[in-house]
Amino acid sequence: MEQNTVLIVDDDEQMRALLIETIAPFNLRLLAAQRGDQALQLAKQHQPDLILLDVMMPDMDGFEVCRLLRDDPMLAQIPIVLITALHDREAKIRGFEAGADEFITKPFDLGELQARINTVLRLNRYRRLLQEQARVNAERARFEWVVETSDNAYLILDRSDRIIYANARARVYLGLATNEHPTKPFCALAAQRYRLAPREAWESWPAPVDIQRFLVHPETLHSPEQWLKVEPAMIHAADDQVVVTIRDVTQQITAQREMWTFHTAISHKLRTPLVSIIGGLNILHDNMDQIDRSIARNIAAIALGGAHRLQSEIDDILLYVRSPSDAHYLDTCTVFELPAMIAAISQELGMQTVSLNLDPALDARRLRISRRSLELVLRELCENAKKFHPQHNPSVMVRVEADIDNDQVRLLVCDDGTHLPPDQLRKIWQPYYQAERSFTGQIEGMGLGLAQVARIVLAVGGSYQMHNRPDRPGICVEIRIPFAEEQVRGVVIGSDEQLS
Known part of the structure; x- marks a missing residue:
């Protein structure tokens, strides 16, 4: 238990000794002063839990010392018991006006003095506990206000991925009402509104990984694309709860x-x-x-x-x-524009062997991607095939198939270059990552190409993956792009919920 400190202030040496002997059984830390200025100095230095203060002292009496203590914000809450030989009513009133908590008259009963000291110390402990609780409550209220009004989303999840707490921004992102208590796990709830990307980073959720995790809402006719970066953290190693921060990084x-x-x-x-x-x-x-x-x-x-x-x-x-944005729906295209695109890209890059195979089942429905974006995707894939080919002269095969069941098109771009190790296949879509550094040295460029291909495809509601060719050296990149929403007399068929 914490040891209380008592400051005894009396100019009479015998009285100081008597008071020390009287309160010694309480196992207190005792300080003593014989003048008012000494008392003020010791009080500032040690912050005592109780001051026993004699009234009649030279130079500075107890009333003045009491007023100075109460005027100091650091000392104003210390309990003060005035001890005096004065019996008149005016002296007591003066003492209470100066800020005294108790008033004991000499000669005093030792038992009464012990009881009063014990009571004052106990009340002081309660006061300090209440002050600490009020301080903690105030800090908690300020913290909760900051969290609730933050532009970032904050959640607390249990070991089953259930949401224990979600601030206002998190509820907006997940489509939760103010007082709604979600029953689904966080990942399942997020997957109803967003694409969890990249897919491999979410397979080990919420364990830490070296790949950034995103929730992506594709662009629609009614709303722009949205990118939310998700970061889980274990605050304490032994804790079974996960704190999740979600930041809107769409602009970046x-x-x-x-x-x-x-x-x-x-x-x-x-x-x-x-x-x-x-x-x-x-x-x-x-x-x-x-x-x-x-x-x-x-x-x-x-x-x-x-x-x-x-x-x-x-x-x-x-x-x-x-152009304010990529404007996918202002310049959509069909798969039958691919031959002209690939021919132009082949001529521009000086590539002689780029073949195109179109599935006969394909129709003239428009794709949910702009012509410019699709051309950028194809150029980046062809340019990478040339850049990483041992002789910089790859044979590239582009196959386009209809995926009617999923209402999308599958583009497969394969080259005859080299295989990549599994860890590079996993990281190659990340910004600023260049797999070529590990086997051909630094190559010009920042390594942003494939990362931007991934983001373009995700922004239109598509998906991507890369794998080594099973039949020969080389890489295959698979891109899936949905068909565009149809419009009848200006009314859109489909919904954001279906697209997400």
Whole structure:
């Protein structure tokens, strides 16, 4: 039990000794002072649980000491018992006005003094407990206010993945009413509204993994895509509860993807016309005096054609910059536009063997992805196949099949390059990860390509996976893309719930 501290203040040495002897049986820590200034100094230094204060002292009497103690916020709550030989009523009133809690008159009964001291100390303990409880309650109230008004979602789950607590933001994300107590596990509840991505990261939930976990709500006609980052944590090792933080990272994800697509557009669209312009102008500049007039005209025509193409490409890029989002539904496409896309990509990348096989069961329904996004996905996959091929000359096969049961299209892109170890297959979709570092050294680029392919596909409600070819060296990437929602007289058939 905590030992209480008592400060005895009396200018009479015999009285101090008597008081010490009287309260010694209480197993107290005793401090003594013979003047008021000493008492104030000891009180500030030791914060006693009780002060026994004599009234009649030189220089500074007990009333003044009592007032100074009460004026100090750090000392104002200490119980004070005034001890005096004064018997008049005015002296007691003055003492209580100064802030005394008790008033004992000399000569005092030792038993009464012990009883009063014991009572004051016990009441002081209760007061301190109540103050501590009030402090804890106030801190808890402030913490709960911060959690409830936070832009982040916070949940507490038990070992069965059941929700014990969910703040207001978490209830919004999971579609829970204010007082609704969910009966389904967290993962099951989240899967009703979102895609759990990447799939392999959620298989060991809620155990920690080295892959980020996301809840993804695909873009629809009525709402933009949404990305929620989910982070579980065990606060105490022996605790069987998991604290989950969910942050909306949509802006960061989409901004990163937009920056990547913009960089891709510039690098692929501007390089070729610039070569024609700069090359032609260099020839004219270096050979102006010797070159034949007709040849000069032809070279100028080539440079001018490059300039016109550059202007057209810049116009396309400016149009892209003005676009508020990927706008999947403003520029949807069908699978029958794939031959032209793949032909353009093959020519641009200098790839001679890219074959396309379309399932006869495919129809002309529009896909739930923009033409621009689908072209970026295919270009990234073909460019990776070329970059990682041992001779940089891969044979790429693109097969497109209808998955009528799931109302989607399956695109399979396979090359004849090299196999990847399982751990690289698992991590390769993560941002800034470059598998090639482990066997071919650093290659130009930030490693964002496949990560952005994954995010484009997830944003339209699709899925992706990569595996080694079973029949020969090489990689196969499988992309599944849903068909677009049909519209009849401006009314959308389907719902966000069905798409999520």
